[in-house]
Amino acid sequence: MRLDRRLLAYGVALPLTLMALAGVGVGLVFERSLLSAVDQSLRAQAAAESVSLFDRPGAFPHLHADDSPVREALLSTGSLDAAAAAIYGPDGARLLATRVSPRMPERLPPPAGDEPQLRTEQGARVLVLRVPSPDGRPHALWLSTSLEPTERAIATYWRSSGFGLLLVALALFVAQRRHAGWLARRIEGIAQHVQALGEGQLDQDPPGDDLPDVVGELRAAVSRATVRMREDRAARERMLAGAAHELRTPLATLRATVDVTLRRPRGDAELREALEEVGAEVTRLETMAQELLGMGAARAAPRAPLPTDLRELVRDSIRRFTDVATLAEVTLVLRAPDAVRAEVEPEMLGRAVDNLLRNALQHTPRGTRVLVSLVASEGRASVRVQDQGRGIPAGAEESVFVPFHREARAGEGAGLGLALVRAIAERHGGEARVVPSDEGACLEIVVPLA
Known part of the structure; x- marks a missing residue:
């Protein structure tokens, strides 16, 4: 799958699916909440009716809606049909009703239990409750309220949610399409460049x-x-x-x-x-x-650094060149602290120090000295090798480290010694450089201690 299509899938389809699932979940909870409110209203009305159902003289059952001063107004608006009530005798015959509606049964035997029975019938919520008369005879109280307002509210919610989801989908699609195309072009440009690198371009x-x-x-x-x-x-x-x-x-x-x-x-x-x-x-x-x-x-x-005493590493290099220095009548002098430990590749770094010493011995006159200094400071160690030759011309401080560059200081060799010194220093995360000096040439390797 192309990147822009994948971004559209994850940036539009997935969020919309999650939003739709969340909307359905909220709608179901909302519907259950409304139905619960209807049931609670029916239970409250049933409780009120059952307490005073037989409180008239002669203990004849009656409904309180019959006594309401706004009964006629309620009947004219149809509100009583939305909350109809009826009483049924012990034989199941209907004794009276606030208003007869098509969903009101002609006969209804009293239920066996004392708990109210709730059910949905013909778009209405119905409650049936067993109510005993003062002489113990069971009667049935039937209450019903239309679910039309609840259904309208639920329908409004679903329509609003669907329309809102459609608007969000459209906005997400437009925004994500632009963003996905823009992001895909950026990444594809990098991918094409990397492919060109693989082809040597x-x-x-x-x-x-x-x-x-x-x-x-x-x-x-x-x-x-x-x-x-x-x-x-x-x-x-x-x-x-x-x-x-x-x-x-x-x-x-x-x-x-x-x-x-x-x-x-x-x-x-x-x-x-x-x-x-x-x-x-x-x-x-x-x-x-x-x-x-x-x-x-x-x-x-591949790198393989080891804990190394740099003082001993430099001393070993000096030992290797002692005979050469003696033949050249040059004195090798070491200035170093007692011990400087670092994580380096001893063979590689030793070769770099060897090349610095070889370079110094090639260019320092007879009867002079080569000073080798080891200093550790601020998490870095430096090895300096200074001769007493004619030095490095101004402007050639970098060219002496270029492979096969031999114009700066004439001498023997293939012209790779100092280039190798810099390569080894950079391999260790350090650097090789020329240090300004008033006498001869001073070259330095700097490497981190860890």
Whole structure:
């Protein structure tokens, strides 16, 4: 079923059905209430008549309506016919009546019980009551009132309810049809956009919808996801283009080295030199492959955070680079509190710290130091690595984190190290950035503690 039809069904048919059921229920209660009022009136009249039925001299039965000063007026309007009364003797013969009506029986034997008997006959409500005379002989009191006023009231209720329900149905249908069509168009626009996303069409944004409701929130979420997918695709395309460019250089070097080596016989020294060149390029390719795999894992692998002491994590990274720093005559200095615990992926975050240290050691001069600082504040932890090199040029603070961007600071590597640092930081819900520094370059990873 289409969305607009489903909305019409639930927004019109269901409410109208419930309203109709409620109206029927109220009508039945109303009808029972009116009938109960009629019965109560008959019982009251029966009680009054039965108490004084034989209070005339000679104990001859009589009806109080006979003594009413407005009897003639009531008879002229037909009101007494609407509330007729009669008395029947022990043999069932009718002794007297206020007014004979077609529904009044000719004979009526006294009922067996003392409780009044109520029933509906020929559009009237009838009460029959056993009334004993002073000498104990049973008589029957018959009272009847027309149900025509009650039926008119009930009929008026049903007509009014039906007309009201019809008006409500019309108003609901018009309002819900417009609302359902409008809402369906909004949702269908988002659905078509999502379908286009599935087909790889990321150039368009979802239809404009700034209303502050759940559909507007859905549209905003889809829009953010579209922007993220567009950025991810652009990043992948840049990475693929960069990887192709970077792979071409070592592969060309390998091809040239092998071709030159094979052109003529070589001595051991020349062969060794050629193999060292090949080994260096293979190492470069291996490093690039590892960094590409790391970028893929940082973007797609499921997270598995563990409680980790960040101080020990940073110390482990420093230990791994101690020999490299010694050969480069660079001192590694750690400034950190006793312990900083956080929910992180230790292997991933350790790799990010390794890349920061590798980057610093590549750019700091001999005889200087690299300062590694760990600080925890306001629910976040930051790891800063500062070298004493020539620093990062103004305006290149963001470009150093772009994959294969190597213009900012010349150096070895595939150009993926700092891009991987940022990817890992964002994977942890944090960020990687360049911190302004008067001496050298200072790069920082910030991650939440929990």
